[in-house]
Amino acid sequence: MAKSNMEQDILKVLYTEEEIKARVQEMGDELYEKFADKNPLFVGVLNGCFIFMADLVRATQVKSELEFIGLSSYHNGVKSSGVVQITRDLQRDITDRHLIVVEDILDSGNTLAFLNNYLLSKGAASITIVTLLDKPSRREKAITADLAGFVVPDEFVVGYGLDYAQQYRNVPYIGVLKPEVYSK
């Protein structure tokens, strides 16, 4: 185990590195079956997707391309503001492309509801939503993932790309942050 000065802020581990790896491979296998003949374009939602995206595309050995979009609905807090902003736009044409949207967590649904409409308005041929984590208890928009890694309870989680105030993204597992860390 690597040394860590973040472990002390984690209340409990929800999914270990090994569990994540096994699940991501299953997801990759599923995507392979669906997209082997479609030259899909993976669209990662920054910043949270960066670790999951890196692992998912290697677990999905399909001829494909990558793209990123930066979206933000959080202002360094633990609750979504509901207003989604594009912080980094797509850098290429997605007309008639089969998109695989890669998100870290689907919570209120505000982010993906916005993104789904945005991608459709840009002429996507199809949109498949893949999320590492799904927190269905807090959904405000009628949006569901086509493929979800794990369903999580209504707790604020960090690690494996997910942050609190831009920190903890490099924690290698998914854990629940101690409430005293964000109520400080």
Ligand code: 5GP
């Ligand atoms: P939504 O728009 O569905 O409410 O939220 C999606 C975004 O909120 C995610 O991409 C993620 O950045 C952030 N988010 C929602 N729940 C959590 C959580 O439990 N932990 C962290 N770190 N981010 C979350």
Ligand code: MG
């Ligand atoms: Mg995110």
